[in-house]
Amino acid sequence: MSQWKQIQHLEIRLLEHVDYLYDDNFPMDIRQALASWIEAQDWETAANDESMATVMFSNLLSELERVRLQEQNFLQRHNMKIIQQQLQVKYTSNPALMARVISTCLREERRILSSTCTQEQGPLEKSLQN
Template identity: 30%
Template sequence: MSLWAKAQQLPPESLQQIRAIYGDHFPIEVRHYLAQYIEDKFWSEPLVDSPQHEQYVATLVHSLINEIENKAAVVTDAEYFLTKLKLAEAARMFRQKYSSNPMQLFTYVRNCLAAEMRLIQNASGESLAGLPNMIISNSGAEVMHKIDILRNRTQSTAEELRRMEQEQEAFAIQYHECTKINEYLGSREEQ
């Protein structure tokens, strides 16, 4: 039985914890509709710090985005219209947010899968054979989330600082021009 199938059989409070694991960064609908793909692809490779692995991860993330778009495209039933929109939006978000740093999404998904696995193990008391034994604290996904929030805040603060520096420079130029004009007008009045 797949990890996701086992997760769906958990009691409601554990399901809420699983939903919280994924949060806004990885919509639960993507996890649901691409469960087997995610488990096959994101669990299969060990974390290696090498350029080849980074290329593999970039290709994997691009492939995941394509899979999400394909899944959204085949949803034609009006009953699943919102799901189709959610999947399409997730694909857009992943492309915008993670195209420049696919390793971030790869690591985030692996941490989510590890947390999901721990919840299942805790609820059932069984060991999940066949899945990598990753040791990540229960707060691993939460730490990743907080790091991401801090990174976003840092980026927005840097952008705000650049904007303020530009405004200050524009003000200094305008002030200098105004001072020159006032001096010129003052000298004209004296004449």
């Protein structure tokens, strides 16, 4: 099961933590549309490797374009186009920043998921709120 699928099964209280991870810097629509592809990339390394980040940014845009062209729903197709434009404006000159944002989101998701496996959740949950 992909990490994103596991996230969907969290209880509301923990889903609210996930909610705060996503905004215009990394729209949740992308996280959902490309869940498995995103999880298969090494964003952490790309965050410190400009040329790798450039290739991964280009690949992400290609993946989004592929999904958009397959999308039948007018609203979803429209949203995907807007997101593509926003990402291009935001990250074309700094793709490593995008890699850093995605890497952080994935790491925080894992932290939230791991908190459900911990007997004593108090301290971890407290750290999530900080």
